[in-house]
Amino acid sequence: MGDYQQRVILAKLGLDGHDRGIKVVARILRDAGMEVIYLGLRQTAASIVAAAEEEDADAIGLSMHNAGHLTLGPKMASALSAAGMDIPLIIGGIVPDEDVEELMSAGIAAVLGPGASAEEVVATVQNAISARDEA
């Protein structure tokens, strides 16, 4: 990929204000050489789709800590496909293992749970992007 810098959009979707994790992830991805666009709190599916389009993003990361992931994750995935955008969507935060399968079948590319290391975070984002590129 040469000098191409991958662009990742990070956002908090909905009312959840827990932003410790997503800010740490933003710095981890930046340290790994990616360009990170953090949209901040209280984003909607529409505002994230618009930003992804404008920024020509390679991946989108959402952070969820309020047990709303089974509702909000699929909602975001369908908003992206409705907009005709094939961008890998990754969810990080408090997601019980047993919910991962349901999220994946709803079109979420990957889930990062509590305790994921910096290397896992970077690899997960990179793998999600290359899987999309190869598809």
Add this chain to the structure above:
Amino acid sequence: MGNEENQKLNAREAWELDYQKASLRDDNFETMSGVPVDPVYGDDLFPGQYPYTRGIYPSMYRSRLWTMRMFAGFGTAEDTNLRFKELLRNGGTGLSTAFDMPTLMGRDSDSEWSLGEVGRAGVAVDTLADMEDLFAEIDLSTVSTSMTINGPAATLLAMYVAVAEQNGVGPQQLAGTIQNDILKEYQAQKEYIYPPRPSMRIITDMVKYTTAEMPKWHPISISGYHIREAGSTAAQELAFTLANGFSYVEAAIAAGQNVNEFGKRLSFFFNSHSDFFEEIGKFRAARRIWARWMKERYGATDEKAMLCRFHTQTAGVSLTAQQPEINIARVGIQALAAALGGTQSLHTDSFDEALALPTEDAARIALRTQQIVAHETGVVNVADPLGGSPYVEWMTDEMERQAEAIFAHLDDLGNGSILEGTFTGIENGYFVGEIADAAYRFEREVNSGRRIIVGVNEFTDGDNPENRNLLRIGAETEEYQLKRLNDVKSKRNQENVNDALSEITAVANDPTRNLMPAIIDAVKTYATEEEIASAMEVVFGTYVEKAIV
């Protein structure tokens, strides 16, 4: 005899007089093996003496143990009401309410923002009808209730007052605390509605109302808990929290309130994390700093207005999703630090909370954990048992030194006003930047393996993810709540609602009037939380945080 020795003798005599006046839980206090112990050791400063480093009461836990206050809330008001009654039956001595995200943000359950969040992380409250269910069959004249809510705190307090009134309990009988600490929302927890300045106006109105009408109520719980959870260091938690406290004091004084009157009503809420002595030093420093600033900077003369009373919760962020059972040990150690630090009330986290709201069994184990600290360890027999330890005294001084450096910075930012300095620090991203830096530093230490988190980056064998029993809140809660909200709206007198809401907007436009009576009138018409929030939003505007990484 030298002057210093004389002073020490006087301090002891004064303390003995105070101690003799206190009523005690037992006639004699001894160790498990029958060794009698004194109420306190050391010879210069005593508990209950300014600046209260050693505790706010002369007899500390010999008179009364801390309040075991377990935070609870999930699903519908009826669900949480059952949990409340269970906790009271099990020996809990105070209620503590967790609201769901829409309630915390001033949104109704039928708002498009609420989708997927109703009843998930706390109990859903839209109207007075939900509050009636929440406290059904609980005697509000005897129980003490804590409500963790900030942005829409005035509305929830109004609902509590209205429910009590329906049951013949007047506001003067109500005991409890409403968190109502909006400054830390901009800094850490991010559950705000309006911009900082109008939010301070609402809080000042609440302080005025409760000081006049609710003598047993604490109108603000100045909270470091969330600052720490967001990633701050112990000293930042201490400093930002106390600086927020100074800001409320400055705002109340500016509004003509008497520092001795409202000073007695303030209370604090700290985190108890895993670094044992750092936490104890932090708690001791908090009391000393608060007393000094209240006396020297804000001119308090009543000793009760100088006391840093605080609630403590063990550190949710320290709980691991891996091998969750080992969290019980973490919570035990953190609870012990809180007791040794002299807390007035304590919530112990449940071991399964890294993944979901606690199950009933896990909540019971958490309560039992603090009961073990209180009843089996003997630490409650002697006030400030670690006072005088060179390390503990040094740590207390060090926490104070770091905090004072932060106060100096804020004072400078605000040209001699901590309140203005805090507003500036919110606007220029100082607080969120400091907290994010500290959180990142911690994460890098964990990632590099320099800092070991048992079960996460070391000692990872034995995790059994299949064997987990998590509390799940199903979609039926949302359906039930939406139906309930619809029913309430269809039965209420819409004209009364509209009038009450217009009145709130009118009062919001007039800074000389107090918002509380208008909000109490509105909740009685079954106006919803969001309708009330919107009636103020048209005047106060909304706050949007700049996204800084």
